[in-house]
Amino acid sequence: MKTLIASVIALVPALMLVQPAAATVQPKPAAAKKAAPAAKASTAKKTTTAKKPAAAKGAVAAAAGAGAATAVAASALSPEALSLADRVHTGRIGCELGQHVNVTKDGNNPGYFHVDGNGFKYHMSPVATSTGVVRLEDKQAGAVWLQIANKSMLMNQKQGQRLADECMSSEQTQVAEAIKRNPPPSLLENPAAGK
Structure with missing residues (x-):
């Protein structure tokens, strides 16, 4: 059972990463069929009952369904999020150390953006913030x-690092x-203290 859960956990992020990039392409049944035997093979080695391979089929189908749900969600943003999208700077944006980030609007999904650069693509x-920062x-x-007004930054929170x-x-x-x-005046200076 642990192997089954581990296989599903490993498969879901892979499907989630692939699905948004291919949101405009209709999912092919062959891809799901190829993924199912791989999931069965990894779980069939340690299982002997007939119930667990059937569960693996259901888990793969559920993971594929979650990816399809992501594609549907990509076209439904709130009016607030759409208004935030108008404030995003687009184009090739230069960064420190000679890096750059390309920010382009997704023509198929209003309010969404493709952000890519050296070794990354998102x-x-x-997302609304309480500080007014575009996020x-x-x-x-x-x-x-x-x-923010004078600079931007790209981070990967899962890896715990700044990419640009x-x-x-x-x-x-x-x-x-x-x-x-x-x-601007320093926040640490107190004009009343000098009087």
Whole structure:
């Protein structure tokens, strides 16, 4: 039973990662048939009862269904999320250390974005924040794109690392230059203390 659960847990993220990228392509039954024998083979080695292979078929079907549900959810964003999508800077955005991030709108799913660069590719949607920061997330991959007035950053929360930092679109570069010319007052300074 542990092997069955482990197989399903390993299969679900793989299907979730593949499904958003192929959201416009109709799922092929052959892919599900290929996945089912692999799941059966991994569980059949240690099982001897007829009930567990049948459970593996159901688990594979449930995992495939979860991927299909992701494709349906990709087209349904709230009006608030759609308004946040209008604030996302798109194009090739330069980052520190010579890196870059490409942020492009998903033409098939309004409000969604493809975010890719050197060694990563995500399908992200806007998430509301209490601070007004523009935040895009790929929940399956654990990736987060944060955009403030003068810079952006890409993180992978599952891996616990920053993938790109100090990223600036042309609009963000202008804000950063304005901050350098006219720095805001320090939050640590207390004008009343000098009186």
